[in-house]
Every structure is written in structure tokens, then in C-alpha cells.
Amino acid sequence: MDWLTERFAGAPERTAFVHEGRSVGYGEVVATVDELTDRLARAGVAAGDTVVVAGDYSPEVFCLILALARLRCVVVPLTRSSVVEESVALGVSGCDWYVSAGDDGQIAAIDHRGQSSDNALLTEFRARRSPGLVLFSSGSSGAPKGMLHDLERVAEKFRRQRTAVVAIPFLMLDHFGGINTLLAITASLGTVVTVADRSVSSICAAIARHRVQLLPATPSFLTLLMASNAHREHDLSSLTRITYGTEVMPQTTLDRVRAAFPGVVLQQTYGLSEVGVLRSESRPDGSLWMRIGGEGFRTRVVDEVLWIKSDYAMVGYLNAPSEFDADGWFNTHDEVEVDGEWFRVLGRVTDLINVGGQKVYPAEVEGVVLDVDNVSDVAVHGERHALLGQIVVATVVLDRPEPVADVKKRVRQACAAQLAAFKVPVKVVLTDGPLHSSRQKKIRRA
Structure with missing residues (x-):
């Protein structure tokens, strides 16, 4: 992932983060990554170590993840509101080191835990000497699953630089969508606006204050936004694009958002932690149909259920059997309708x-x-x-x-x-x- 910090170094004056009232440039990000790499190495953190990162979005936590990637560690991000209990997560992934961030986002402590894991997949992965990323499912349909990704492969999708935007990373650091958004914004030299309180009013206030252009959200959040009328109480005219995903959007909510933001592009997204986030395009008729795929992704429908083959797929589950077939196709368990090259997601089979x-x-x-x-x-x-x-x-x-x-x-x-x-x-x-x-x-x- 050295290409990413090299890109940052080429634009030192650009604003990378706006966090708790302070602006952090990309030059400062590079310096902090170097500093944290040295600090971690002096503490004894080494390639292949499993490192739990406990904290929310901050420039320092982002730099910590990049420093750990540089050292070829396996990163396990956890937040205060993680969907999996910390003891459960550590029992699956192990924890050689535990690094915590304070309320101000600064790296507070690097503690050696030495909690080993006899996980065969992790042992095999360490032989690659690639940086790893472990994320956990919510466990809504059973025990939480630990998903191991090659962090270098996850980041590779963003090597081609896109238009820079000012955006709020809505989903958390322990969610694939959160990591995906963070890498997408920074790889394009955009600006990450952090919001500790993800309530409707706080998000809207941050959009107005920092002239945010992109809001990646969930249908549930947008439903609350429309019900609260907060969009009428704040100046959200800076928004140019709202993306929504992770669950099925009610057509009623989509219609309300279109009416409230007539000049804003509404883009439905699609992805899963197991395979990554696909490129998507919403049909311009205001419906829930979308075209999905893009470089590195293939799709097919079997018995009305969507299957995906991805170059950015996870390495595997740490505590569950693989759900990929012999040819590398993943069953999303999402039932869909198909109209030529367009898809409409009807719902998860389990729902x-x-x-x-x-x-x-x-x-x-x-x-x-x-x-x-x-x-x-x-x-x-x-x-x-x-x-x-x-x-x-x-x-x-x-x-x-x-x-x-x-x-x-x-x-x-x-x-x-x-x-x-x-x-x-x-x-x-x-x-x-x-x-x-x-x-x-x-x-x-x-």
C-alpha cells in the first residue's frame, strides 16, 4: 500500500481530515504514518501480528491502520458500538497487541496481549506476509462470523484516482462499508469529515458546516432524516450525491428523498463484506433498479438469487465454513428481479x-x-x-x-x-x- 502514502506525499497541502474542529493535511498524514510505524516497531509489533485497533474515525486511527499495513500486520478494528462483543472477537481472531485511541482520536496505548489463536486460515495467511483485515458480521442470523481480508487487495480497487470530494464516512470502522468509504475518499485525495455523534441532527449540522458533497447512508438513516425534517432546518445545498445501501430501500423513502433533494444524484450501492463493494448505477427513472458489476466483479442469478464472483473477495471465514463454491462464486442470499442488465433486490432470503x-x-x-x-x-x-x-x-x-x-x-x-x-x-x-x-x-x- 506504499502507493497510497506516495500519493498523499504528492499533495501535502490538501485537507485530508476535518476532525473535532481541526484540519489535517495529507502531508501531516504521511508524517504521522511514519511516526506510528516507528513507534509500533519500537514496541515490538512485527509482521504477522494480530493487532486490535479500538477507536472511532480520526486522522490518527487512519494513520495507525496504514502503519500496521506497512508492518504487514493483521488489523482487527473495533469500536465502542461494535456489533460483536470484544471478548467474542478476540476469541476468534486472537490479539497479539491491543492499540486504543482516546476520545480525542490520539493513539493512547500500545499494549501487548499475547492472546494467540490456533486458526489455520490465519496461520496460512501470515505466510503471505500481506497486511490483513478482520471484520465481523452482526450475527443477526447466527454467531458473528470473522472475515479475513487481504488489506492490500481491498485497497487496490482504489489505485485509479477519481474525483476528490468532501464526504462523511457514515458507516463505522468495523464495517466493510466504512473501510471502503475511507479508502475511496483518501485515495482520491478528498476530505474526510468525521462525526462522533451519528444522529440525524449531528450529521446534517456537519454537512452544513463543512459543505459536505457526498453522504453515504443507509435507507434506515434516510427514513429517519425524512421523518425528522432536519433537512429543512439545515443548509444541505452543498450535497451533490447521496449513496444508499446495506439493506433494501423502501420506494416511499426514495421518493421522499428525491423530492427533498431534487438536484442531488441518488445512487444505490451494493456490496457485501465477503466480496467487496461493486460499482453501481441507479436507473434514472427514480426506481430501485440498478446496474452492478465493474472491473473485478462478475454476477449471475441462480433460482432468483444473486451470486457474485469477485477479485476483491475475502480470504475466508475464521470461524465458519466457506460459502464460496468450487469456482469462486458467492451466494449473496439476496433474491432479485432481472430486467436485461438491471437488477432489483427484493430482500434477503433469511428475511x-x-x-x-x-x-x-x-x-x-x-x-x-x-x-x-x-x-x-x-x-x-x-x-x-x-x-x-x-x-x-x-x-x-x-x-x-x-x-x-x-x-x-x-x-x-x-x-x-x-x-x-x-x-x-x-x-x-x-x-x-x-x-x-x-x-x-x-x-x-x-
């Missing part, structure tokens, strides 16, 4: 609700319920039923209090008018929320 043999896609129902008066957010899931197998349940967050019977009546009427009868929620449950995880992704469960 599908089976009502008497009929498929119900939660996002389709959620899109209708979001249009119901007084509903600010909704999550739809299936509940076991003795006769039908499952029934549809809608968990709803309201703008203002009202009896559940009144809400249920309006929800059922709206769904009955637009959906088949088996898709209409049998139960409507009220909650104060939130209906999303720390990764701003919809939580669909009882």
Missing part, C-alpha cells in the same frame, strides 16, 4: 416471510406503511402461525401518541388497498424505537 406458501418481502410492506399518517418508521417481520406457517407483523414508531387500534386500522386499510391480502399485517405493534442497529440497519425481529 422473507412465508404466509401459507406465499412470499412476503418485508421492504415492500414497509414502503406502504411508511406512507400511513403518523408513522415515522416501521419494521416488518414474520411470526409463527399454526395454520399459515407465518403471519406478517408490523412494528411501528409514531410521530405522536395514539391508540394502537387506530393505527392498526389505518395500516391494514392502506396495505389492503395496495397489496395482496396475505401481505397485510395481522398484528401491529407500537414501540418507541429505534428500529435500527448501531450500523443504521433495519432490525426485523419480535
Whole structure:
């Protein structure tokens, strides 16, 4: 990854980060990477060591990851709101060294842990003498999976320099999308605007203050943004592009965002931690259809499910069998519709609700319920039923209090008018929320 710091060195005066009110140039980034490389080496950190990095976005944490890559270490990023317990993560990956960042983002301590892991895949990977990256799934459909990536291969996708932008890295450091965004921005010599508080109001305030051009977000966040009306309370005119992914976007939310940001390009993205983030293009008709692929990626559909073959795929799971077939194709478990070269993601197979043999896609129902008066957010899931197998349940967050019977009546009427009868929620449950995880992704469960 030396090409990346060489690129930084060629533009020392450009602003790389705006963090806690201070601007950090690319020249300072290079100097900090050099300094941290020396500090780590003096502490005894060596090639092949597994190093846990505990911290949030800051220039110093980014420089630490680059320094560890230079030393050919295996990096395990964790944050305060990581979706996996630290003890669980370390039990899977091991931990030779634990490096923590303080609240100010500065590197506070480099502690030797010596917690070994007898993982065969890690042992084999260390023989490559390549820098590694371990990320964990949320464990929403079972135990969290540790995914080992070759960090050099992950970064290689960004060697070709693109247009520089000012952007907020919305997803966290322990998420592939967060690492992907961070590398994409810096590899193009753009500016990373860090936001410690990822609430709607804080994100909007940061966009207005720093004239942010690109907002990568999730559909859940954009649903909250539209419900809060924060986009009317802040000057977001600097935005030129909003990207959204990691889950299915309700058409209702997409329509609202288009209306609120008429001059902004809305781009649906697609990727998985196992295979990387594909290049994408949204169909210009305001729909949820997109074209995906790009150099290094191939796609195919088998029995309505999307499969991907990627040059940037992970090395493998540390604690689970491989889900790649013998030819290197990965089953995404996302059901899709195909229209020529365009795809529309209907939902994850594990989220599908089976009502008497009929498929119900939660996002389709959620899109209708979001249009119901007084509903600010909704999550739809299936509940076991003795006769039908499952029934549809809608968990709803309201703008203002009202009896559940009144809400249920309006929800059922709206769904009955637009959906088949088996898709209409049998139960409507009220909650104060939130209906999303720390990764701003919809939580669909009882």
C-alpha cells in the first residue's frame, strides 16, 4: 500500500481530515504514518501480528491502520458500538497487541496481549506476509462470523484516482462499508469529515458546516432524516450525491428523498463484506433498479438469487465454513428481479416471510406503511402461525401518541388497498424505537 502514502506525499497541502474542529493535511498524514510505524516497531509489533485497533474515525486511527499495513500486520478494528462483543472477537481472531485511541482520536496505548489463536486460515495467511483485515458480521442470523481480508487487495480497487470530494464516512470502522468509504475518499485525495455523534441532527449540522458533497447512508438513516425534517432546518445545498445501501430501500423513502433533494444524484450501492463493494448505477427513472458489476466483479442469478464472483473477495471465514463454491462464486442470499442488465433486490432470503406458501418481502410492506399518517418508521417481520406457517407483523414508531387500534386500522386499510391480502399485517405493534442497529440497519425481529 506504499502507493497510497506516495500519493498523499504528492499533495501535502490538501485537507485530508476535518476532525473535532481541526484540519489535517495529507502531508501531516504521511508524517504521522511514519511516526506510528516507528513507534509500533519500537514496541515490538512485527509482521504477522494480530493487532486490535479500538477507536472511532480520526486522522490518527487512519494513520495507525496504514502503519500496521506497512508492518504487514493483521488489523482487527473495533469500536465502542461494535456489533460483536470484544471478548467474542478476540476469541476468534486472537490479539497479539491491543492499540486504543482516546476520545480525542490520539493513539493512547500500545499494549501487548499475547492472546494467540490456533486458526489455520490465519496461520496460512501470515505466510503471505500481506497486511490483513478482520471484520465481523452482526450475527443477526447466527454467531458473528470473522472475515479475513487481504488489506492490500481491498485497497487496490482504489489505485485509479477519481474525483476528490468532501464526504462523511457514515458507516463505522468495523464495517466493510466504512473501510471502503475511507479508502475511496483518501485515495482520491478528498476530505474526510468525521462525526462522533451519528444522529440525524449531528450529521446534517456537519454537512452544513463543512459543505459536505457526498453522504453515504443507509435507507434506515434516510427514513429517519425524512421523518425528522432536519433537512429543512439545515443548509444541505452543498450535497451533490447521496449513496444508499446495506439493506433494501423502501420506494416511499426514495421518493421522499428525491423530492427533498431534487438536484442531488441518488445512487444505490451494493456490496457485501465477503466480496467487496461493486460499482453501481441507479436507473434514472427514480426506481430501485440498478446496474452492478465493474472491473473485478462478475454476477449471475441462480433460482432468483444473486451470486457474485469477485477479485476483491475475502480470504475466508475464521470461524465458519466457506460459502464460496468450487469456482469462486458467492451466494449473496439476496433474491432479485432481472430486467436485461438491471437488477432489483427484493430482500434477503433469511428475511422473507412465508404466509401459507406465499412470499412476503418485508421492504415492500414497509414502503406502504411508511406512507400511513403518523408513522415515522416501521419494521416488518414474520411470526409463527399454526395454520399459515407465518403471519406478517408490523412494528411501528409514531410521530405522536395514539391508540394502537387506530393505527392498526389505518395500516391494514392502506396495505389492503395496495397489496395482496396475505401481505397485510395481522398484528401491529407500537414501540418507541429505534428500529435500527448501531450500523443504521433495519432490525426485523419480535
